[in-house]
Amino acid sequence: MALDxxxxxxxxxxxxxxxxxxxxxxxxxxxxxxxxxxAKMVK
Amino acid sequence: xxxxxxxxxxxxxxxxxxxxxxxxxxxxxxxxxxCGLLIAPGHIHPVLGFTxxxxxxxxxxxxxxxxxWYEADLDSKMKRTANRPLPxxxxxxxxxxxxxxxxxxxxxxxxGFAVNLLAxxxxxxxxxxxxxxxxxWLKRRTPQNIVIGGAAGAFPALxxxxxxxxRIDVLPVLLFLMVxxxxxxxxxxxxxxxxxDYAAAGVPMMSVVAGTKATxxxxxxxxxxxxxxxxxxWPLGLTGPIYGVSAIVLNVTFxxxxxxxxxxxxxxxxxxxxxxxLFGYSILYxxxxxxxxxxxxxxxx
Numbered sequence: 001m002a003l004d005x006x007x008x009x010x011x012x013x014x015x016x017x018x019x020x021x022x023x024x025x026x027x028x029x030x031x032x033x034x035x036x037x038x039a040k041m042v043k
Numbered sequence: 044x045x046x047x048x049x050x051x052x053x054x055x056x057x058x059x060x061x062x063x064x065x066x067x068x069x070x071x072x073x074x075x076x077x078c079g080l081l082i083a084p085g086h087i088h089p090v091l092g093f094t095x096x097x098x099x100x101x102x103x104x105x106x107x108x109x110x111x112w113y114e115a116d117l118d119s120k121m122k123r124t125a126n127r128p129l130p131x132x133x134x135x136x137x138x139x140x141x142x143x144x145x146x147x148x149x150x151x152x153x154x155g156f157a158v159n160l161l162a163x164x165x166x167x168x169x170x171x172x173x174x175x176x177x178x179x180w181l182k183r184r185t186p187q188n189i190v191i192g193g194a195a196g197a198f199p200a201l202x203x204x205x206x207x208x209x210r211i212d213v214l215p216v217l218l219f220l221m222v223x224x225x226x227x228x229x230x231x232x233x234x235x236x237x238x239x240d241y242a243a244a245g246v247p248m249m250s251v252v253a254g255t256k257a258t259x260x261x262x263x264x265x266x267x268x269x270x271x272x273x274x275x276x277w278p279l280g281l282t283g284p285i286y287g288v289s290a291i292v293l294n295v296t297f298x299x300x301x302x303x304x305x306x307x308x309x310x311x312x313x314x315x316x317x318x319x320x321l322f323g324y325s326i327l328y329x330x331x332x333x334x335x336x337x338x339x340x341x342x343x344x
Binding site for chain 2: 007010011014015017018021022032035036038039040042043
């Protein structure tokens with residue numbers, strides 16, 4: 001069953017905003033794990 | 044668990060996942076956890092301290108998400124909670140479950156990896172306590188739900204302390220007990236003026252099951268041991284006079300407001316000023332007590 005164009009646009013918009021937030025959080029997580037590793041080595 | 048509202052076919056917005064973590068409740072949890080960390084003797088690397096607080100926040104958010112996953116049917120019956128992502132149909136329940144479980148695992152593993160195993164263990168217990176003991180077991184079964192469930196919100200200060208010291212001492216246990224004993228008067232004050240909401244949802248809150256008179260009295264009575272535990276660190280020599288004097292003022296005010304609630308006969312929720320005042324003050328009280336404790340510790344350090 002085909003979605004109407006408005007619904008499809010809305011789905012894509014939501015998927016895109018979720019993907020951006022997920023990417024930012026993953027990036028922050030990588031930085032955090034790096035910082036934790038450095039802190040543990042210093043300790 | 045009864046049937047939950049049907050979600051729309053659209054994927055949930057990221058903001059709905061954020062809302063699922065109950066950010067406002069998280070503020071209090073993060074604050075008490077941070078205070079537990081700041082007052083603990085010893086030193087923790089700032090990055091590891093930040094990670095400990097982040098894990099407490101993630102764990103609290105995860106527990107809130109799992110709570111809403113399980114209670115979507117209840118939330119849809121109460122005005123106060125009907126607009127949450129699940130009852131409003133903005134998210135499907137499976138997404139909430141996956142989010143909650145994933146976030147729980149992440150918070151505990153990260154705490155164990157970055158901080159220490161004791162802090163990770165207490166964090167695990169606090170999440171499981173909130174989800175299994177409070178949400179699944181107690182909330183729909185007994186008017187004592189808030190009394191026992193209050194322990195879940197009392198863990199963060201203990202976790203913060205354990206993150207620095209790797210052990211549990213008398214002071215964080217007293218803080219745990221204070222939050223534990225603070226929870227009944229705080230929530231019962233709320234339940235008095237949103238009584239119809241809880242009754243409509245069939246939640247056996249004290250005010251629904253035992254009536255407002257018994258609830259008022261119990262809220263007042265619980266305030267006494269709470270005040271005793273809150274003031275105790277000073278005579279026990281665990282804090283200085285800044286905390287001691289402030290704790291006395293804060294607790295005397297709490298008792299005065301709780302007495303007004305205890306002896307009030309108001310039955311119209313719209314006119315329950317004393318109950319609203321106690322509820323609002325109880326939040327300020329917790330922030331102030333922990334804040335003053337940190338000031339006292341830093342001052343006399």
